[in-house]
Amino acid sequence: xxxxxxxxxxxxxxxxxxxxxxxxxxxxxxxxxxxxxxxxxxxxxxxxxxxxxxxxxxxxxxxxxxxxxxxxxxxxxxxxxxxxxxxxxxxxxxxxxxxxxxxxxxxxxxxxxxxxxxxxxxxxxxxxxxxxxxxxxxxxxxxxxxxxxxxxxxxxxxxxxxxxxxxxxxxxxxxxxxxxxxxxxxxxxxxxxxxxxxxxxxxxxxxxxxxxxxxxxxxxxxxxxxxxxxxxxxxxxxxxxxxxxxxxxxxxxxxxxxxxxxxxxxxxxxxxxxxxxxxxxxxxxxxxxxxxxxxxxxxxxxxxxxxxxxxxxxxxxxxxxxxxxxxxxxxxxxxxxxxxxxxxxxxxxxxxxxxxxxxxxxxxxxxxxxxxxxxxxxxxxxxxxxxxxxxxxxxxxxxxxxxxxxxxxxxxxxxxxxxxxxxxxxxxxxxxxxxxxxxxxxxxxxxxxxxxxxxxxxxxxxxxxxxxxxxxxxxxxxxxxxxxxxxxxxxxxxxxxxxxxxxxxxxxx
Ligand code: NG6
Ligand code: CA
Numbered sequence: 001x002x003x004x005x006x007x008x009x010x011x012x013x014x015x016x017x018x019x020x021x022x023x024x025x026x027x028x029x030x031x032x033x034x035x036x037x038x039x040x041x042x043x044x045x046x047x048x049x050x051x052x053x054x055x056x057x058x059x060x061x062x063x064x065x066x067x068x069x070x071x072x073x074x075x076x077x078x079x080x081x082x083x084x085x086x087x088x089x090x091x092x093x094x095x096x097x098x099x100x101x102x103x104x105x106x107x108x109x110x111x112x113x114x115x116x117x118x119x120x121x122x123x124x125x126x127x128x129x130x131x132x133x134x135x136x137x138x139x140x141x142x143x144x145x146x147x148x149x150x151x152x153x154x155x156x157x158x159x160x161x162x163x164x165x166x167x168x169x170x171x172x173x174x175x176x177x178x179x180x181x182x183x184x185x186x187x188x189x190x191x192x193x194x195x196x197x198x199x200x201x202x203x204x205x206x207x208x209x210x211x212x213x214x215x216x217x218x219x220x221x222x223x224x225x226x227x228x229x230x231x232x233x234x235x236x237x238x239x240x241x242x243x244x245x246x247x248x249x250x251x252x253x254x255x256x257x258x259x260x261x262x263x264x265x266x267x268x269x270x271x272x273x274x275x276x277x278x279x280x281x282x283x284x285x286x287x288x289x290x291x292x293x294x295x296x297x298x299x300x301x302x303x304x305x306x307x308x309x310x311x312x313x314x315x316x317x318x319x320x321x322x323x324x325x326x327x328x329x330x331x332x333x334x335x336x337x338x339x340x341x342x343x344x345x346x347x348x349x350x351x352x353x354x355x356x357x358x359x360x361x362x363x364x365x366x367x368x369x370x371x372x373x374x375x376x377x378x379x380x381x382x383x384x385x386x387x388x389x390x391x392x393x394x395x396x397x398x399x400x401x402x403x404x405x406x407x408x409x410x411x412x413x414x415x416x417x418x419x420x421x422x423x424x425x426x427x428x429x430x431x432x433x434x435x436x437x438x439x440x441x442x443x444x445x446x447x448x449x450x451x452x453x454x455x456x457x458x459x460x461x462x463x464x465x466x467x468x469x470x471x472x473x474x475x476x477x478x479x480x481x482x483x484x485x486x487x488x489x490x491x492x493x494x495x496x497x498x499x500x501x502x503x504x505x506x507x508x509x
Contacts, residue, residue, distance in 0.1 A: 030124065030264040031373065032320040033395065035086075036062075036307075037268065038300060039079065039132055039166075039275040042330025042363060044351025045297055049368050053347040054294055058305030059368075062324050065379050066372030067417040073387045073437070074328055077357055077364030077430035079166070080134050082327040082388065083270075084108060087115050087135070087155075089392035089408030093429045093500075097136075102193045103165035103230050105136040109155045114404035116392045117156030120266045123399040128159035128260070130252045131270030137164055137175070144171060144189040144235070148178045157268075161252045163240070167272050167279075168335060170232035172223045172239050174248070182238040189235035196220070196231045203227020212277055213337040216455040226277050226336075242279035245272055246296075250303045254310045261314050269307070273300040276334045290347060291339035293332065318375045323415070325388060326367040331357035333456050354477040358453040360435040360444050360461035361477055365428045371415045384414045384422030385437070427500055433462065434504055436496035440472035443482075443492035448507050464507070468492065 043049060046056045048063035075085030080101050081092030088109060092098035097108040109115065117127040129152050137151045152160035162175050171191050174181040180189060196202055201209050203219035204227075211225030221232045224242050240248070253269045278292035280299050288294025304324075311317040330349035332340040334357070355361025369386065371377060393408035394415050407427075413419035425438035435444040449462040461467065468482040468489050482489050 030399070031376075032261075032264055032316060033120065033125070033266045034320060034322045035268045035391070036304060036322060036324045037083075037086075037131070037270045038326040039270070039272055040328060040331055040334075040357055041274060041297070041300075041326035041368060042349035042351070042356065043353050043366050043368060044348045045274075045330060046368055050351050051347065053290065053345055054288060054297060056297065056301040058301045058308065059324065061308070062304075062322060062372040063368070063370045065374070066322070066370045066377050067379075067415065068381045069369040069371075069386055070381060070383050071385045071422070072325065072367060072369030073365045073385075073426055073428060074325065074367050075365070075387060075389050075426075075429060077328045077359055077428075079132075079275075079327045080108070081429055083133075083135055085407075086388040086391060087117070088113055088406070089116070089389055089404070090406040091389065091427055091429070093427065093432070093434050094407075099432065101134060101136050101165060103169040103171060104142060104191050104193050105165075106138050106140045106142075107136040107150050107155070109135055111150050111154045113155070114392070114406075115156040116395065117266055117268070119156075119392060119396050119401055119403045121156060121158070123401050124264060126159075126260050126263055126265040127157050127267075128161075128256050128265065129157045129268040129270065130161045130256060131163070131249050131268070132166070132272050133160075133162040133270070134165050142191075144173075144180055144191055145183065145185070148175060148180070151175070151178055153177055159256065161249075163245075163272065166229075166275060167242065167245065168218055168226075168229055168276050170221055170223070170228050170230035171235065172228065172232065173235055174238070174240055180235065180238050183235060184237045187234050187236055189238070190233045192231045193229075197233040200231065200233055202231075215333060215335055215337050218276075218335040226279070242277065243281050245279070246281060246299050246303050250306055253307055257307075257310055257314060257316070261316050271300050271303065273297060274330075276336050276338070278336075278338055278340070289343070290345060291343035293338065293340040294343070294347070318373075321371065321373040321376075323369075323371050323391065325369040329353075329356045329359065329363040329365065329367065331456050331458060335455075352475050354459065355461060356456075356458040358430055358456065358460060359458050360428065360430045360433060361459060362442065362471065362475075364430050364461075371417070373416070377417050380417050382414065382417065382420060382422075384411075384420045385424075385426065385439075386411050386414055386422050387426050390415075390423070425495060425499075427496065430460065433506070434500060435461070436492060436500070437471075438492060438495055440470055441488065441492055442469045442471060442477070443467070443489065443496060445493075445496075445505060446507060447505065466493075
């Protein structure tokens with residue numbers, strides 16, 4: 001009798017315990033897929049990638065508990081082309097419009113084109129973007145007060161909560177599924193990249209109204225004391241608060257997860273940090289001791305930690321594959337006086353790599369890149385060559401889905417840490433010029449142009465001579481082997497031209 005009571009008690013308490021456990025969402029057969037994408041984060045900006053002066057524990061967890069890639073690339077050293085490559089599977093140099101876009105530029109992805117979210121929709125995913133878009137909106141002469149279309153919704157995203165271009169460009173408003181969020185119709189928005197609107201102050205003429213000083217370029221309309229690129233009038237109620245942008249996107253990303261967790265979803269969470277203007281929330285001001293650039297990296301790390309907590313609380317962390325990366329390499333001086341150089345101390349945003357944003361040297365495009373899937377991916381470091389352009393083919397292969405793959409290669413086994421066999425080669429782009437990595441080698445063709453990027457002072461790798469580097473022996477690209485190894489140089493040029501064609505040089509004979 002006693003024994004039976006005990007058994008009953010055990011049974012009861014097990015039932016009670018099960019009820020007390022967090023609700024485990026039903027395991028989807030398809031994992032949720034989340035791409036977390038930072039803006040201008042360098043190869044050396046994370047403690048998991050060797051930074052000693054900054055500590056990024058939340059992103060480090062993704063790196064250390066997943067596959068941490070050491071030879072992963074964006075397709076370009078600037079934002080628009082990189083995002084174009086990742087979302088379409090097409091190298092951005094194939095599309096002449098895939099260049100840094102003004103905030104008023106039309107959409108550069110054709111609504112007929114294949115995209116990563118479209119492919120995932122076909123296999124049953126719900127799809128969304130939260131954060132930076134910068135791929136153009138509309139079809140020209142956009143009226144920001146009407147339905148803004150085509151945009152992310154027309155190229156595969158069911159839901160879109162975006163900033164149109166960059167944090168330093170107008171319009172400084174959020175756009176929710178094609179409508180400016182919070183717009184008061186009595187105060188319409190006007191945007192121009194050509195001329196100012198009558199009576200509107202600018203950074204150039206009214207420095208007394210600015211709280212952040214422009215260094216180069218950013219001296220048009222002033223919003224929240226920050227002078228921007230481009231002119232804007234109206235839309236007062238809809239304007240964002242820069243210091244709250246990170247929290248704002250975090251809430252949107254968390255809410256999306258909470259509201260969509262019962263069916264497989266794809267979320268592209270595109271954070272704005274550490275791009276200029278760097279505007280940490282007051283909670284993070286001074287946190288890094290490195291000025292605003294370091295502070296916003298810590299802020300982004302915190303956001304990602306909070307976001308991961310939500311995945312855990314909602315019971316879907318073990319059914320979610322996360323890809324983390326950055327659109328291009330690091331830059332310190334990118335248009336505002338914000339002490340990024342002065343307070344850098346011993347930090348090396350590019351790690352041991354040469355160059356940075358805007359550069360054909362490796363730091364322009366070699367970026368932090370990791371995949372994390374709790375319980376499925378085994379922690380490891382992978383030196384396999386992979387590129388963001390490969391996400392389309394890799395995820396299509398997960399579902400045996402036919403897709404228009406273009407330059408995208410199936411790296412799924414590599415992304416899941418089951419293989420180390422990466423791509424053979426990649427064509428890389430910076431400011432319309434291209435270079436080539438094959439195996440451990442990099443070849444940069446001769447170009448006319450500036451060896452230093454305008455005002456930011458970054459080495460562009462532009463030279464009238466061929467350059468050839470062996471990254472395995474010389475990760476800092478210090479020794480140009482073009483002269484001493486003509487055989488390898490010739491091989492590289494041939495392999496490059498077979499993909500790129502011969503019409504890439506800006507040097508006319
Ligand atoms: C450049 C801006 C730079 C930054 C960049 C875009 C000037 C002088 N420079 O044109 O500040 O906004 O565009 O960065 O205006 S990206 O990461 O979105 O490509
Ligand atoms: Ca960028």
